Amino acid sequence: MSDRAAPVGVMDSGVGGLSVLAEIQQLLPNESLLYVADCGHVPYGEKSPEYIRQRCRHIAAFFQARGAKAMVLACNTATVAAVADLRALYPDWPLVGMEPAVKPAAAATRSGVVGVLATTGTLQSAKFAALLDRFASDVRVITQPCPGLVECIEAGDLHSPALRRLLADYLQPLLEAGCDTLILGCTHYPFLRPLLATMVPQDVTIIDTGAAVARQLQRLLDERGLLAEGPARSTCFWTSADPQNLRKILPLLWNKADSVQSFRL
Numbered sequence: 001m002s003d004r005a006a007p008v009g010v011m012d013s014g015v016g017g018l019s020v021l022a023e024i025q026q027l028l029p030n031e032s033l034l035y036v037a038d039c040g041h042v043p044y045g046e047k048s049p050e051y052i053r054q055r056c057r058h059i060a061a062f063f064q065a066r067g068a069k070a071m072v073l074a075c076n077t078a079t080v081a082a083v084a085d086l087r088a089l090y091p092d093w094p095l096v097g098m099e100p101a102v103k104p105a106a107a108a109t110r111s112g113v114v115g116v117l118a119t120t121g122t123l124q125s126a127k128f129a130a131l132l133d134r135f136a137s138d139v140r141v142i143t144q145p146c147p148g149l150v151e152c153i154e155a156g157d158l159h160s161p162a163l164r165r166l167l168a169d170y171l172q173p174l175l176e177a178g179c180d181t182l183i184l185g186c187t188h189y190p191f192l193r194p195l196l197a198t199m200v201p202q203d204v205t206i207i208d209t210g211a212a213v214a215r216q217l218q219r220l221l222d223e224r225g226l227l228a229e230g231p232a233r234s235t236c237f238w239t240s241a242d243p244q245n246l247r248k249i250l251p252l253l254w255n256k257a258d259s260v261q262s263f264r265l
């Protein structure tokens with residue numbers, strides 16, 4: 001296998017990273033992709049940073065063993081906890097992480113009020129605080145931790161009355177404060193866009209970073225002469241929970257029922 005033909009590894013605490021995987025596949029259709037859903041340990045947002053770092057090291061080693069030419073941490077919480085650790089372990093390996101879209105949101109807002117929906121782990125991180133200091137000094141940023149949303153999406157619930165009530169509770173303080181720009185600070189949350197569109201005014205801009213991550217991956221691969229030249233061979237899936245659970249939800253979030261294997265580390 002040439003370096004160009006090697007796959008790209010993408011991981012998340014669960015199925016949220018499929019929103020990023022879709023952006024990568026759309027921008028880079030020739031790339032073969034490996035996806036690990038660490039569903040046996042979801043959600044990461046309530047776990048300790050060291051616990052998350054250990055999970056990410058296991059998954060990085062798994063991708064390395066399969067010859068992956070790059071790794072994408074398609075999870076904001078994993079990026080916060082582990083991307084620096086992984087870059088120290090693998091200094092020559094292209095690694096792409098996530099970060100909430102504070103910069104584009106600060107540029108987009110007209111009211112000067114930006115809302116952030118994210119996990120507790122992301123919002124409590126020093127990295128997120130630094131993003132606010134750097135890009136949001138002139139705007140008011142209201143952060144909203146969203147316990148329970150990841151679990152709903154992991155269960156394939158994208159529009160139940162209970163989910164709508166939960167989301168309404170999280171949106172209310174943001175909208176009451178005059179938020180006109182909403183950051184989806186977790187890779188699971190783009191799957192709620194259709195529901196969100198029915199719950200916020202039409203002039204509220206909803207921003208996530210999946211497309212930006214795909215572009216960053218493209219840049220890193222191109223710089224190293226690693227962009228795939230031929231048609232993609234495959235997209236392979238692994239999960240650390242019961243594979244049958246991921247097989248059920250893939251058609252809902254991925255539009256395909258690809259094969260799913262068990263990831264046991």
